[in-house]
Amino acid sequence: MPKAPASNILLRFLPSVDELLRTEVGQTVGRATGEGYAAVLARRSIEEIRQNIVSMANANPSKNQLLNEAEEKLSNLWGSEQLMSVKRVINATGVIIHTNLGRAPLSAAARRALIEEAGGYCTLEYDLETGKRGMRAPQSELLIRHLTGAEAALVVNNCAAAAFFVLTVFAAGGAVVISRGELVEIGGDFRVPDVLAQSGAVLREVGTTNRTSLADYERAIGDDARVILRVHPSNYRIIGFTSSPPLAQLAALARKREILFYEDIGSGALNDLGIYGLKDEPTVAGSISAGVDIVTFSGDKLIGGPQSGIIAGRSELIEQLRSHPLYRALRVDKLTNAALEATLDAYRRGAENDIPVMSMVAQNKETIAGRAAKFLSQLNIDVAGPLKFEMIDGVSAIGGGAAPGSELNTVLIAVSHENINASSIEHALRRGDRPVVSRIENGRVLLDLRTVQPDEEGDLLDVLRSVV
Numbered sequence: 001m002p003k004a005p006a007s008n009i010l011l012r013f014l015p016s017v018d019e020l021l022r023t024e025v026g027q028t029v030g031r032a033t034g035e036g037y038a039a040v041l042a043r044r045s046i047e048e049i050r051q052n053i054v055s056m057a058n059a060n061p062s063k064n065q066l067l068n069e070a071e072e073k074l075s076n077l078w079g080s081e082q083l084m085s086v087k088r089v090i091n092a093t094g095v096i097i098h099t100n101l102g103r104a105p106l107s108a109a110a111r112r113a114l115i116e117e118a119g120g121y122c123t124l125e126y127d128l129e130t131g132k133r134g135m136r137a138p139q140s141e142l143l144i145r146h147l148t149g150a151e152a153a154l155v156v157n158n159c160a161a162a163a164f165f166v167l168t169v170f171a172a173g174g175a176v177v178i179s180r181g182e183l184v185e186i187g188g189d190f191r192v193p194d195v196l197a198q199s200g201a202v203l204r205e206v207g208t209t210n211r212t213s214l215a216d217y218e219r220a221i222g223d224d225a226r227v228i229l230r231v232h233p234s235n236y237r238i239i240g241f242t243s244s245p246p247l248a249q250l251a252a253l254a255r256k257r258e259i260l261f262y263e264d265i266g267s268g269a270l271n272d273l274g275i276y277g278l279k280d281e282p283t284v285a286g287s288i289s290a291g292v293d294i295v296t297f298s299g300d301k302l303i304g305g306p307q308s309g310i311i312a313g314r315s316e317l318i319e320q321l322r323s324h325p326l327y328r329a330l331r332v333d334k335l336t337n338a339a340l341e342a343t344l345d346a347y348r349r350g351a352e353n354d355i356p357v358m359s360m361v362a363q364n365k366e367t368i369a370g371r372a373a374k375f376l377s378q379l380n381i382d383v384a385g386p387l388k389f390e391m392i393d394g395v396s397a398i399g400g401g402a403a404p405g406s407e408l409n410t411v412l413i414a415v416s417h418e419n420i421n422a423s424s425i426e427h428a429l430r431r432g433d434r435p436v437v438s439r440i441e442n443g444r445v446l447l448d449l450r451t452v453q454p455d456e457e458g459d460l461l462d463v464l465r466s467v468v
């Protein structure tokens with residue numbers, strides 16, 4: 001395309017990096033990020049304008065306008081880079097284990113442990129008694145054994161890593177027998193058939209999508225079968241005409257045929273959550289006592305700890321994993337170990353309520369209604385004004401791969417405005433100094449206090465006041 005004659009002259013009007021850094025925005029960015037990085041952003045801003053001048057030959061801006069434009073670009077560039085950093089938010093969605101928001105918020109003890117115990121030098125692999133190298137974080141393993149009844153345990157980066165590890169070490173080169181009803185995708189790209197393929201095992205599907213019998217498993221175990229795999233379908237349910245053999249029967253079959261019985265239980269509750277209305281969440285202890293050889297579960301789902309994958313089971317199997325070269329690549333760091341230890345310690349003390357996930361699960365509708373009423377009275381809004389706050393019945397979700405039927409009754413605060421639509425309100429809540437993440441239903445913004453921690457209510461009040 002022939003270049004318009006004016007563009008060469010215009011290019012000479014472009015501000016220099018120094019000129020841009022001397023503007024008000026340039027100075028602000030420079031103070032925040034240092035001169036070197038501010039210059040990088042300034043150069044990128046000016047370059048963008050250069051491209052625009054070349055492609056839009058008809059425009060005829062002055063030198064000053066170009067400088068203003070560069071200043072605005074620099075401001076936007078800096079603003080969008082700041083949004084990329086990990087930033088604390090208030091989760092008002094009512095989804096307790098919100099994967100996009102970092103899953104489980106840590107307990108006060110876990111936060112303290114990861115800063116005060118593990119933030120500096122610590123006993124990650126050091127035995128204070130002997131003054132020599134010790135086991136890596138033995139306390140987490142001790143706690144897992146105590147809380148699940150397993151003979152031994154090992155901690156890796158997440159449950160996907162745990163599943164991949166177990167299958168790679170125990171099933172590679174052989175077949176893994178699994179029900180067709182459990183070939184699921186958990187979300188976040190965890191697909192059981194893909195994990196199996198990657199581990200070098202052959203998938204042997206048995207039964208049908210809705211029904212699989214013990215005899216189906218029995219027939220499928222040939223000479224090459226190494227593992228019977230049971231996967232908790234987590235966020236997916238087939239309901240109605242369904243059946244699968246109980247764990248104890250599969251465990252007996254695996255023993256008889258001298259192969260492993262491995263269960264990927266996913267969320268891995270440590271306590272029976274039936275008292276809170278969550279009937280479908282299996283416990284790790286239940287799997288161990290039913291005779292499962294190895295069970296894997298996430299540290300940051302219902303357990304309420306840091307991202308981690310826990311492998312529990314028979315000690316000779318766990319020791320095989322521990323001495324495998326892959327363990328070196330999958331093991332967790334000191335921060336995770338410290339936070340996990342502190343989380344598990346709360347279960348040992350019977351202080352589950354100290355764990356935010358557990359206390360959010362445990363709150364009943366009346367408690368939340370009480371909190372919501374008090375919250376609205378503190379908000380002190382003109383009831384005749386254009387902005388409306390109402391309390392309505394609704395449900396919170398467990399999230400993080402919990403059963404789809406696992407919903408908890410709650411009371412929501414519905415926010416609406418005569419002249420401002422719900423998505424503008426939702427956006428404004430998200431874009432404040434303390435971002436608030438909410439949801440929209442039927443043209444109203446909904447806030448669920450179940451997932452707002454009591455010590456965040458003051459901040460939430462401030463955000464709502466500033467938005468309205």
Ligand SMILES: *Cc1c(COP(=O)(O)O)cnc(C)c1O
Binds near residue numbers: 232234265
């Ligand atoms: C969530 C889940 C996983 C993946 O766990 P991450 O900790 O996210 O890696 C694997 N299996 C099951 C059954 C799950 O529910």
